[in-house]
Amino acid sequence: MDSHNHLQGVSSGAGGASFSDLWSPDVMLLTLLFAIAYFLMTGPFHQRFDRATPATTKQKILFVFALILFYAAQGSPISYYGHHYLFSLHMLQQSILYFALPPLVLLAVPEWLWARIFQPKWLKTLLRIMTQPLVAALLFNTLFSFYHIPFIFDAAALNHEWMSVYHVVLLLTAFSMWWPIVSPLSDNQKQLAGLKKLAYIFANGVLITPACALIIFAENPLYATYMQAPQLFESLNTFSDQRLGGIIMKLVQELVYGSVLAYVFYNWYKQEKQDDLPMDQQPAPILMKTPATEEGGV
Template sequence: MGQHQHELSAMNTGASFSDLWSPDVMLFTLLIATVYFLVTGPMHKRFEHATTATAKQKLLFVFGLLLFYAAQGSPISYYGHHYLFSLHMLQQSILYFALPPIVLLAMPEWLLEKIFQPRPLKAILRAVTHPLVAALLFNTLFSFYHIPFIFDAAALNHEWMTVYHVVLIFAAFAMWWPIVSPLSDSKRQLAGLKKLTYIFANGVLITPACALIIFASDPLYATYISAPQLFPSLDTFSDQRLGGIIMKLVQELVYGSVLAYVFYHWYKQEKQEDLPMDEQPAVALLRKTPTMDEGRV
């Protein structure tokens, strides 16, 4: 067959509306939204010490759901799974780097405390959100997934790929937990230079997987080598390299933004602590002033 027989246009792949826009994912997304707004809205009075979600939290949650649907229920998912490795990497970038911190910041503290109130869940949370465990768990799973024979084996079995992606999403949330944990009393929270070091370490740990894809001398994945070519100007090898670049750019953008934000607040806090006592903000002084109970021996 000639080359043009393999170069299908994006409008001629035989995909139905259901294939492209995944009504099941749409319904799941709407269900999650309904539960969130009911629990953090009219139903919050049923829970002890519960408050309604703030406007910022609601906005972040909606944005998170839109990102989730874009990654899992839009043409990004369909074409990424069947034709373009670059779109598959864009999907993963959204799910593992953009989605978790947004969702965690959107969750009221009391709600997460209720979710993880059962002792088994609390024990699992404490184990997988330890900074060292969380960083190694996510980056190891992510790197293994992109080993060619593992990737191709998962691509041939939709159920196994789904399971692996679900595990990776949970691992991504665990990896982000030490950075943006909403629980104020969490012993897994990092602060200051420790948080900066943790973010930097995650950036280093994921680099080999991206480098393997970007600097490979040949196409790595049989799944996409045998896939029809959608665009004449984007062959399998170029698509693979583009996918690695997309992943690295999104990861660098997200980690870089979080690094800048964390560094700014750490630096600001350090400057406040260096000020004379009479020039420090009242809130900072209150945090330093021991209570009567703390002053007792």
């Protein structure tokens, strides 16, 4: 198949997708609204909130990166082709939404704003329950695994509204799963530290493995949704696309979890070495300034 015929096949398989299909103006608008709200709340409007401080440069960069990833996953051709033609792109979309996006958002939003969001008592109670490490890990990984059971996946794919609801639930549980790792609230009783955090990250990696293994090592195509879809590339049939999707998911998950594990282990090891130093060699604690000390009071 020469390149001209190959491109013709891709074009016809894409069904003449429009600009709106490929680039989702509604998601583009939503992303823009998120950006405006964030930079107003953490910028000029932060003075309207008690004990609020502007977002740092690092937090702003992380939030912009998170918005780029969100739009890439939900509003770019990754979403369109992943939903209609390529399981591998669908898995790439999921990898971005559930493994890359949540920690970036949790780190990008200032602590005072998280405290403000969860100020209502019922939300605070829900947060406390949903971010218990055991609950958070089991809930996300169980829902994720159920989603990829073939008859559940195909049933959801036939109903766009149910698919959207399931994705929203998965995204929310992904945030709760990441919460004990990133711990955006310093007074959160469920935050983990040291070896407990390492064990929690490792456990999440183990819990998600069966779903990836089911896809990667299946002997036949699993999802009727993609068996019936037009084949965009001659070299990538339904079975190969399915296996590629499982590999993409596992690689992204391993890359993200591995990076976080390395970072957490480094900080834990550094703290352990510091704690082993004699008292006279340990760094002095950093004193936080208060209004009284700044004015010369006690």
